Amino acid sequence: MRFPSLDSLLSAARATLVRFPLVLLAGALLALSVIADTDSERNALIPGLGIAFLFAITLFTERRGWSAVARLGAQTGGIALLLYYFSLPGDFSTTDQIRFALFAIGAHLLVAFAPYTGRDEVEGFWRYNEILFIRALTAALFTTVLFAGLALALASIDRLFNVDVEPQAYADLAGVLYGVFATWFFLSGVPTDFEALRENGTYPRGLKIFTQYVLLPLVSIYLVILYLYAAKIIISWELPNGWVSSLIIGFAVAGILASLLLWPIRDQEGNRWIRRFFGGFHWAMLPLVLLLVLAIWRRVADYGITENRYFIIALAVWLAGITLYFIISRRDNIKLIPITLCVMALVGSFGPWSAFEVSVDSQTTRLEELLRDNKILVGDTVVAATLSDSVAKDVSARVYSILYFLDDRGGLDRLRPWFPGHGAGDLTMAEIQEAIGLGSALGYAQTAESFSFGEWEPMERYPIPVRGFDFCYTIAGIESGERDTLTLDEAPYILSYSDSLASFILEGRERMSFDLRGIIASADSVRAASVASGGSADAPFNPGAPAIIEAIGSGMRGRLVIHYLRGHSAAGRAVLSSMSGYLLLGRDSTAAPR
Numbered sequence: 001m002r003f004p005s006l007d008s009l010l011s012a013a014r015a016t017l018v019r020f021p022l023v024l025l026a027g028a029l030l031a032l033s034v035i036a037d038t039d040s041e042r043n044a045l046i047p048g049l050g051i052a053f054l055f056a057i058t059l060f061t062e063r064r065g066w067s068a069v070a071r072l073g074a075q076t077g078g079i080a081l082l083l084y085y086f087s088l089p090g091d092f093s094t095t096d097q098i099r100f101a102l103f104a105i106g107a108h109l110l111v112a113f114a115p116y117t118g119r120d121e122v123e124g125f126w127r128y129n130e131i132l133f134i135r136a137l138t139a140a141l142f143t144t145v146l147f148a149g150l151a152l153a154l155a156s157i158d159r160l161f162n163v164d165v166e167p168q169a170y171a172d173l174a175g176v177l178y179g180v181f182a183t184w185f186f187l188s189g190v191p192t193d194f195e196a197l198r199e200n201g202t203y204p205r206g207l208k209i210f211t212q213y214v215l216l217p218l219v220s221i222y223l224v225i226l227y228l229y230a231a232k233i234i235i236s237w238e239l240p241n242g243w244v245s246s247l248i249i250g251f252a253v254a255g256i257l258a259s260l261l262l263w264p265i266r267d268q269e270g271n272r273w274i275r276r277f278f279g280g281f282h283w284a285m286l287p288l289v290l291l292l293v294l295a296i297w298r299r300v301a302d303y304g305i306t307e308n309r310y311f312i313i314a315l316a317v318w319l320a321g322i323t324l325y326f327i328i329s330r331r332d333n334i335k336l337i338p339i340t341l342c343v344m345a346l347v348g349s350f351g352p353w354s355a356f357e358v359s360v361d362s363q364t365t366r367l368e369e370l371l372r373d374n375k376i377l378v379g380d381t382v383v384a385a386t387l388s389d390s391v392a393k394d395v396s397a398r399v400y401s402i403l404y405f406l407d408d409r410g411g412l413d414r415l416r417p418w419f420p421g422h423g424a425g426d427l428t429m430a431e432i433q434e435a436i437g438l439g440s441a442l443g444y445a446q447t448a449e450s451f452s453f454g455e456w457e458p459m460e461r462y463p464i465p466v467r468g469f470d471f472c473y474t475i476a477g478i479e480s481g482e483r484d485t486l487t488l489d490e491a492p493y494i495l496s497y498s499d500s501l502a503s504f505i506l507e508g509r510e511r512m513s514f515d516l517r518g519i520i521a522s523a524d525s526v527r528a529a530s531v532a533s534g535g536s537a538d539a540p541f542n543p544g545a546p547a548i549i550e551a552i553g554s555g556m557r558g559r560l561v562i563h564y565l566r567g568h569s570a571a572g573r574a575v576l577s578s579m580s581g582y583l584l585l586g587r588d589s590t591a592a593p594r
Contacts, residue, residue, distance in 0.1 A: 016188045020058055022075045026050035027183035034175025037168060045100055046086050051183060052107035054078055056114040063115040063194055094408050095356050098307055102349040109342035113335055115194055124197040125335050126264055130204075131197075135189040143182040147174055203265050215258040219281070222251035226288055233291075240295040245312055248292045252319055255281045256337065263334055278326075285323045292316045305362035306405070310355040314344055360411040367402045367415075370395065376436055382418045384437035399436065403429050430568075451523035451574070453565040454542055469559065469586035476580045488585055495583065502574035504560060506583075510553035514560040519547050520574050523565075546581065559584040 017024060029047035036043070057078045061071040111132070116125045151170055158165040191197060226247060233240055259278045266274045296312045305313075318340060326332060348355045371377035374395055376385050387395060406412050412427045419427065419435060430450075466472060473486055475495070484495040486506075493508030504514040547562040560583055567576040 012188050013184065016184060019062075019192075020055065020187045022072070022079065023051055023054045023058060023187060024180070024184060026054055027179045029179075031175040031179035034179065035172045037171070046082050047179075049100070049104055049107060050079065050082055052104070052111055053082065055187070056107060056110040059111070059190075060114040060117065093410065095410070098355065099349045102345045102355075106342050106345035106349075109338045109345065112338040113342075116335060117339075121198055122333060122335060123199075123264070124194060126260075127197040128191060128194065130207075131189065131191055134204075135186050138189075139182045139186040142185060143177050146181070147177050150177075207261055208265065211258050211261045215254055215261070216277070219251065219255045219258060222247065222254065223284060226251060226291070227284075230287060230291055240291055240298065245292050245295045248288050248295075249312075249315060251288065252285065255285070256322075260334055260337070263332070282323050282326045285319065289316060289320045289323065292319070300362075304359075304366040306359050307355040310358055311348065314348060318344055356409060360406060360409050360414065363402050363405050364411065364414050367399065367406075370398060370402070371436075377418060380417055381420060382432075382435050384435070400433070403432060450568045451520050451566070453519050453523050453547065454563050466584060468557075469584040471585045473583040473585070475560075475583055486583075486585075497576050497579075499575050506551075506553075506558065506585075510556045512551040512553040512556065512558050514549045514551050514558070516549070516562075516565070516574065519549075519562065519565060520567075520569065524569065555587060557586055 026047040030044060030051070033043040033047060054075050057074050058071060061074050066074070112129055113125065115128065150173055154165050154169060154173070157163050226244070229240070229244060255278075259281065262271075262274050262278075265271045266278075292312070293316050296309055296316065300309055300313075303309075322337065322340065325336065347353065351357070368377060371382065374385065374387060374391070376382060385392060385395070403412070406414070407429050412429070412432070415432065416422065416427060419432075422431070471488060473484075473495075475484065486493040486495055486508075488508070491509050493506055495504060495506050497504055501513070502515065502517045502520055504516070506512045506514075547565075549560040549562070551558045551560070560581060562579065562581040564578065564580045565576070566578040567574060569575070
C-alpha cells in the first residue's frame with residue numbers, strides 16, 4: 001500500500017477548494033463562531049446549515065453542466081436565502097428551533113439525491129450514497145481521534161508545565177477540526193465522475209455482514225415484540241399505549257435501512273432471500289402502520305396536536321404510502337425514500353399546513369372547547385369562572401398547559417377576539433388567567449406581577465470573587481420546586497428555593513439561608529417605575545453587575561453570586577422561574593465551633 005505524497009495531498013486539497021469554495025467557507029465560519037463564543041445561536045446555525053445546503057446546490061448544478069459562474073451564482077443565492085431567514089427579528093424560539101431542525105434534515109436529504117434529480121440512475125444513486133456514507137464515517141473517526149490526541153496534548157501542557165489552558169481552548173479546537181478539517185476531508189472524497197458510478201462496483205463485504213448479522217436480527221426482534229403487543233391489544237380490547245409509536249418507527253427505520261443497504265445484491269445468485277425477506281417486511285409493516293395510527297390517535301384525542309404528534313402522523317402517512325409503493329411497484333425506486341422525506345420536512349416547516357400552524361390551531365380549538373364546556377367562554381367573550389374548587393384545579397391545570405404552549409409559539413394573539421376590552425398591546429398569560437379567574441387554583445394570584453434582575457448572558461463576562469472560599473458551584477436553571485445536591489467535604493447538602501421565604505436554603509451538616517427579598521424588591525420598584533412612565537411591565541432591574549448575598553452558618557460561610565433572576569410575585573410568595581449564578585462555600589474560622 002502506497003501512502004500519498006505531500007504534493008498529491010496539497011493538490012487534492014486545492015482541487016477541493018476550487019470545487020467547493022463556499023462550502024469550505026461555511027465550515028470556516030462555523031469554526032469562527034465557536035471561537036468567538038457569541039450569544040447568538042444564529043451565528044453557528046447559519047454556517048452549520050450552509051455546509052449541507054451549499055453542498056447540495058454545488059452537486060446539483062455541477063451534474064447539470066452549469067458554468068463555474070452559474071454554479072457560484074446559485075450558491076450565492078443559497079447564502080442570501082439563509083441570511084435572510086436567520087436575520088429576521090425575534091428570539092430563537094421553540095418554533096425557530098424545530099424549523100431549523102427540519103431545514104437541517106431537509107438539507108441533508110437533499111444531498112442524498114441532488115445529483116440524481118430527474119435521472120433514472122438508481123444504481124449510480126446507490127453507489128454515490130455509499131461513498132458519501134463511508135466518507136462521512138471515516139471523516140468522523142479521523143477527526144475524533146485527532147481531537148482526542150490534541151486535547152490530551154493541551155491537557156498535558158496544562159498539567160506538566162503549569163500553563164493555564166482555558167476550557168474554551170478545547171471548544172475552539174473542536175470547532176476548527178469539525179468545522180474545517182472534517183468538512184475538507186469529507187469533500188475531498190466526493191466523486192467527480194457520476195457516469196462511472198452507474199457501473200456495478202464491488203459490494204463491501206463488511207456492509208453485508210453488518211446488515212445480515214446485526215441489522216436484520218434487530219428487525220426480527222422488533223417484529224416479534226410488536227406483533228405480540230398487537231395480539232395483546234386484540235385480546236384485551238384496549239387502545240395501544242402511545243409509547244409503542246417509538247418502537248414502530250424504530251422498526252421501520254431499521255427495516256428500511258437494511259433494505260437500502262442490501263439493495264444492490266438483492267437479485268444476485270444466492271441472495272434471492274433478500275427480496276423475499278423485504279417483500280415480507282413491507283407486508284408486515286401494514287398492520288403496524290395501523291397500530292401506529294391508533295396509538296397517535298389516542299394521544300391526539302386526549303391532548304390535541306403538537307409538533308411531535310404532527311410529525312408522527314406525517315410519518316404514519318409516509319410509511320403507509322412508501323410501504324404500499326414497494327408492495328405494488330416492480331421497480332423498487334429507492335430514490336423516492338429521501339425525496340419524499342425531504343419534501344415532507346420542507347412542507348412541515350412553512351405555511352398553514354406546517355407543524356406549527358396545525359399545532360397552534362389544534363390547541364386553540366382544544367382551549368375553546370374546554371372554556372365553552374365550563375361556561376367560561378360565552379358566545380365569543382371570556383367571563384370569570386364560577387367553578388367548585390375541585391373542578392377549578394383540574395380545569396386551571398389544563399388551561400395553563402395550553403396557554404403555556406400557545407405563549408411559547410407566539411399564538412396567544414389568536415385569542416384576542418375573546419377579549420374585546422383588551423387594548424392594542426399583546427395578550428399575556430397573566431392577563432388571560434386574570435380574566436378567566438382560575439390562577440389561584442394553581443397557586444398563582446390573579447394579579448401576579450413579574451420581577452427580573454440582570455440579563456441572560458455568559459457568566460464568564462464577570463470575575464468571580466472567590467477569596468476566602470474553598471468551593472465554587474455553578475447554579476443554572478434552578479427554579480421553584482427544584483433541588484440541587486452538592487457535596488462538601490464528602491458530606492451531602494441540598495440547595496433549594498423557598499417561595500414563601502424568597503430565599504435559597506442550603507441544608508446539610510450546617511444550614512444557611514440566602515435572602516433574595518432585597519433584590520426582588522428592587523426589581524419590583526424598577527418595574528413599577530417603568531409602568532408608571534408608560535414603559536414595559538417586563539422592564540428588568542439590571543445594575544450592570546452581579547448581585548452578591550452573604551450568609552453564615554455554624555462553622556461555614558457562603559456567598560451567592562446572582563447573574564440572572566426571573567419570576568413573579570403572587571399571594572405573598574415569590575415564585576422563581578429561572579436563575580443563574582455561582583454558590584461559593586468555605587469554612588469560617590471565626591464562627592463558633594459546633
